[in-house]
Amino acid sequence: MSETKDTDTQDGDTGASGGNTRQPRAGGGKLTLGRTVESGHVRQNFSHGRSKAVLVEKKRRRVAPGKDKAEGPAVEKKAAPKTAAKTAAKAAPKTAAKTAAKTASKAPADAGSEAKKAPARAARPEREARERGNMVLRTLTAEEKEARDRALVEAREREKIERQKAKEDAERRKIAEEAARVAAAEEAERAAQEEERARREAEAKAKADKEAALRAKEEAEADAGADEPADKKAAAKTKAAPTPIVRKREDEAAKTPPKRTPGAGNERRRGRLTISNALDDEPRQRSLAAMRRRQQREKRARSGPAEQVKVHREVTIPDTITVQELANRMSERAVDVIRLLMQQGQMMKINDVLDADTAQLVAEDMGHTVKRVSESDVEVGLEGEADNAADLKPRAPVVTVMGHVDHGKTSLLDALRQTDVVAGEAGGITQHIGAYQVRMAGGERITFLDTPGHEAFTTMRARGAKATDIVILVVAGDDGVMPQTIEAINHAKAAEVPIIVAINKMDKPDVDPNRVRTELLQHEVIVESMSGDVQDVEVSATQKMNLDKLEEAILLQSELLELKANPDRSADGIVIEAQLDKGRGPVATVLVQRGTLRVGDVLVAGTEWGKVRALVNDRGEQVKEAGPSEPVEVLGLNGTPEAGDVFSVVEDEARAREITDYRQRVLRDKRAAGAARGSLEQMFSQLKESDKKELPLLVKGDVQGSVEAIIGALDKAGTDDIIARVLHAGVGGITESDVTLAAASNAAILGFNVRANAPARDAARQQGVDIRYYSVIYDLVDDVKAAMAGVLGPELRETFLGNAEILEVFNVSKVGKVAGCRISEGTVKRGAKVRLLRDDVVIHEGTLSTLKRFKDEVKEVQSGQECGMSFENYQDIRPGDVIECFDVTEVERVL
Numbered sequence: 001m002s003e004t005k006d007t008d009t010q011d012g013d014t015g016a017s018g019g020n021t022r023q024p025r026a027g028g029g030k031l032t033l034g035r036t037v038e039s040g041h042v043r044q045n046f047s048h049g050r051s052k053a054v055l056v057e058k059k060r061r062r063v064a065p066g067k068d069k070a071e072g073p074a075v076e077k078k079a080a081p082k083t084a085a086k087t088a089a090k091a092a093p094k095t096a097a098k099t100a101a102k103t104a105s106k107a108p109a110d111a112g113s114e115a116k117k118a119p120a121r122a123a124r125p126e127r128e129a130r131e132r133g134n135m136v137l138r139t140l141t142a143e144e145k146e147a148r149d150r151a152l153v154e155a156r157e158r159e160k161i162e163r164q165k166a167k168e169d170a171e172r173r174k175i176a177e178e179a180a181r182v183a184a185a186e187e188a189e190r191a192a193q194e195e196e197r198a199r200r201e202a203e204a205k206a207k208a209d210k211e212a213a214l215r216a217k218e219e220a221e222a223d224a225g226a227d228e229p230a231d232k233k234a235a236a237k238t239k240a241a242p243t244p245i246v247r248k249r250e251d252e253a254a255k256t257p258p259k260r261t262p263g264a265g266n267e268r269r270r271g272r273l274t275i276s277n278a279l280d281d282e283p284r285q286r287s288l289a290a291m292r293r294r295q296q297r298e299k300r301a302r303s304g305p306a307e308q309v310k311v312h313r314e315v316t317i318p319d320t321i322t323v324q325e326l327a328n329r330m331s332e333r334a335v336d337v338i339r340l341l342m343q344q345g346q347m348m349k350i351n352d353v354l355d356a357d358t359a360q361l362v363a364e365d366m367g368h369t370v371k372r373v374s375e376s377d378v379e380v381g382l383e384g385e386a387d388n389a390a391d392l393k394p395r396a397p398v399v400t401v402m403g404h405v406d407h408g409k410t411s412l413l414d415a416l417r418q419t420d421v422v423a424g425e426a427g428g429i430t431q432h433i434g435a436y437q438v439r440m441a442g443g444e445r446i447t448f449l450d451t452p453g454h455e456a457f458t459t460m461r462a463r464g465a466k467a468t469d470i471v472i473l474v475v476a477g478d479d480g481v482m483p484q485t486i487e488a489i490n491h492a493k494a495a496e497v498p499i500i501v502a503i504n505k506m507d508k509p510d511v512d513p514n515r516v517r518t519e520l521l522q523h524e525v526i527v528e529s530m531s532g533d534v535q536d537v538e539v540s541a542t543q544k545m546n547l548d549k550l551e552e553a554i555l556l557q558s559e560l561l562e563l564k565a566n567p568d569r570s571a572d573g574i575v576i577e578a579q580l581d582k583g584r585g586p587v588a589t590v591l592v593q594r595g596t597l598r599v600g601d602v603l604v605a606g607t608e609w610g611k612v613r614a615l616v617n618d619r620g621e622q623v624k625e626a627g628p629s630e631p632v633e634v635l636g637l638n639g640t641p642e643a644g645d646v647f648s649v650v651e652d653e654a655r656a657r658e659i660t661d662y663r664q665r666v667l668r669d670k671r672a673a674g675a676a677r678g679s680l681e682q683m684f685s686q687l688k689e690s691d692k693k694e695l696p697l698l699v700k701g702d703v704q705g706s707v708e709a710i711i712g713a714l715d716k717a718g719t720d721d722i723i724a725r726v727l728h729a730g731v732g733g734i735t736e737s738d739v740t741l742a743a744a745s746n747a748a749i750l751g752f753n754v755r756a757n758a759p760a761r762d763a764a765r766q767q768g769v770d771i772r773y774y775s776v777i778y779d780l781v782d783d784v785k786a787a788m789a790g791v792l793g794p795e796l797r798e799t800f801l802g803n804a805e806i807l808e809v810f811n812v813s814k815v816g817k818v819a820g821c822r823i824s825e826g827t828v829k830r831g832a833k834v835r836l837l838r839d840d841v842v843i844h845e846g847t848l849s850t851l852k853r854f855k856d857e858v859k860e861v862q863s864g865q866e867c868g869m870s871f872e873n874y875q876d877i878r879p880g881d882v883i884e885c886f887d888v889t890e891v892e893r894v895l
């Protein structure tokens with residue numbers, strides 16, 4: 001920027017005389033301190049020969065970024081001396097121009113002079129300066145000197161200004177720092193106050209809670225006595241309760257300086273943070289959830305401490321219960337139960353099952369009382385209420401016939417059956433349903449159980465059923481007391497059932513009844529003739545001799561026993577036998593012991609139940625009902641119960657289902673637990689545990705001779721500690737009924753040269769009955785002995801491979817007989833062991849010499865295929881025979 005200091009010489013006009021403009025050089029070789037003004041002089045010519053020198057100053061703007069403002073005052077100050085002149089100079093031409101314009105109209109002649117005077121006046125100081133400038137120009141050294149002085153002055157001034165500025169800057173910084181320090185201190189103070197306030201609030205709340213609890217207590221007490229006013233007072237109290245807290249908060253809020261700068265912490269509380277919110281400078285609103293939380297907080301604070309009154313419950317605990325279910329029943333949180341269990345060292349999850357004892361501990365620890373129930377409680381009440389003595393009516397005695405083998409039990413039962421007057425009159429065909437009733441001429445009745453022998457009697461007794469009232473001990477007069485006679489005596493005594501001795505076969509010439517009586521004495525059976533209380537009757541089954549006397553004795557005994565039952569109640573009793581009839585479905589013969597069984601009753605028998613569809617008596621007649629001591633066949637059951645099962649009539653099908661479901665579950669659990677009840681090993685281990693001295697067995701053989709030999713050998717094998725008790729022995733293959741009997745008696749089945757048929761195998765597998773096959777009597781007896789002694793060697797486990805049916809038999813030269821077979825089941829392998837079965841009886845056991853398929857020797861033949869087989873060293877093969885193929889492996893016994 002350049003500026004002329006003389007109105008006349010504006011624009012640096014170089015006149016005709018030629019402006020001698022001298023531009024001073026920056027620095028100009030002179031010692032200056034950052035000169036900002038360059039100056040020079042221009043000679044200006046006027047009319048009338050006048051001329052003057054005009055000082056031209058070129059001022060440079062000092063550029064200092066960011067300091068413009070700060071430097072403002074300094075620049076002004078620095079420029080001050082010049083500015084006066086400058087302003088004057090600036091104002092001068094204008095004023096002069098104005099004045100000139102005014103005076104020009106008045107006196108044009110003077111105009112020029114006046115116009116000249118005005119600027120001259122106004123520019124007087126300037127002129128002086130110019131003259132000084134002229135002088136400088138004229139005296140260059142002086143000018144230079146002056147310039148230098150001026151520059152020095154300026155520099156000094158600038159220095160001073162800069163110092164001043166630095167000082168001011170420092171002061172400003174100091175103020176700013178001070179302000180920041182104060183702000184930080186304030187912030188810290190505010191945080192401390194905030195903390196203090198929170199603490200006071202918590203204290204106040206706790207205090208208020210306490211007060212409210214006290215008030216609630218007082219109110220409860222007051223409520224007991226006073227009615228409405230007390231309520232109002234309580235309400236007022238409740239309302240007043242939170243007030244102090246609120247007021248206190250307000251006070252504190254007033255105390256707290258409200259200069260909460262919108263910091264990060266506060267921003268966070270102001271509503272939901274979204275991108276648009278974050279970018280938005282405006283303070284965010286509280287979110288709805290935050291409002292709700294605050295409302296809830298306030299509500300909680302208002303309602304005071306909701307002191308939960310602990311509810312002590314009676315918790316029903318079954319045999320097992322899950323953690324969750326226990327917590328539910330106690331109305332506690334499952335996590336609390338789990339925590340308690342953890343404290344007791346048990347890591348449990350919510351679905352883990354606790355036993356009743358643990359559950360009881362937990363419940364009691366949590367302050368509840370416990371009521372232990374068992375799943376078996378479903379059976380509670382099944383037996384019904386005890387009968388009143390007044391309701392009892394006399395009933396027929398139930399009689400079982402026992403005795404040694406071949407002493408005439410069956411013959412006697414048959415003979416007695418024929419004494420039934422009603423059957424005799426009707427000439428009806430008697431049915432063997434497991435029991436029958438004999439009606440006397442005098443109207444009395446006697447029920448006989450048709451399964452002679454103490455085995456069945458004991459089996460039933462073992463199942464908890466006491467079916468028999470009187471035992472008839474049959475002793476052959478010609479044979480005397482034999483081992484099974486003694487057994488029968490012992491069983492009857494153990495069951496506390498009175499005995500009537502029937503000395504049989506009295507028709508025989510060589511009988512000696514007194515010998516029998518004397519022998520019985522040794523076993524503590526003292527007959528009346530020997531001054532005892534046991535009745536004895538000499539009979540002959542075949543000759544039907546003294547059967548009436550025997551019946552009289554039975555009736556006398558029953559009178560002594562005062563056998564009575566209430567017929568007017570729902571029936572219960574015992575299953576005597578049951579089977580699956582092809583036409584009629586499951587059929588069970590039951591003996592009613594109490595009440596009356598009617599058609600349409602819902603019956604539970606063991607694990608089965610059913611609605612009675614029909615009742616059939618021992619004469620094959622359909623009856624509507626059966627009273628106490630009456631044996632009757634029941635149709636309508638869903639399955640076959642087991643002999644000895646107790647039956648009961650229940651109110652409805654749902655209850656029946658509930659009970660049988662429970663019983664089936666228990667049975668399944670027992671089986672799942674691996675209790676193959678009939679295995680010799682397990683029987684032995686059971687025997688060790690119990691003080692049972694018998695090993696129950698079932699023997700089936702190919703011929704009577706071998707069966708008798710086996711029974712004889714087993715009898716001898718017994719020791720003082722343990723005996724083998726043969727529950728049943730017979731000739732022929734092992735049938736399903738054998739398996740049922742064995743299962744009912746926890747017995748093992750020993751097959752000597754016989755096999756089990758397919759249904760029997762299935763039943764044995766299902767019921768866990770152990771069937772063992774032998775072909776040498778000594779092996780069988782050794783095994784039984786070993787089982788009894790508990791020293792069983794390695795077990796030979798037989799794996800069934802397959803069965804082949806022989807279709808045709810060919811005679812092949814050099815080879816001998818070859819059987820043309822079809823594999824009916826499984827596979828047949830060469831090298832495996834084989835048995836030749838004829839009607840389920842083993843004819844031969846050995847190995848295969850040939851296994852051919854279409855003339856080719858093969859390793860194995862699958863089910864459904866045909867093949868040719870021949871035995872090593874055995875030729876007696878016939879069409880219809882079955883070849884059983886099996887593997888034998890040795891397994892170490894684990895007891």
Ligand SMILES: Nc1nc2c(ncn2[C@@H]2O[C@H](COP(=O)(O)OP(=O)(O)OP(=O)(O)O)[C@@H](O)[C@H]2O)c(=O)[nH]1
Binds near residue numbers: 403405410507508
């Ligand atoms: N002489 C004669 N023989 C009889 C008499 N009672 C039975 N017997 C014969 O004795 C044998 C055996 O009779 P059972 O009635 O089968 O004898 P058990 O006691 O039933 O025999 P198990 O069923 O094997 O226990 C038969 O041959 C009968 O004929 C009798 O009173 N007199």
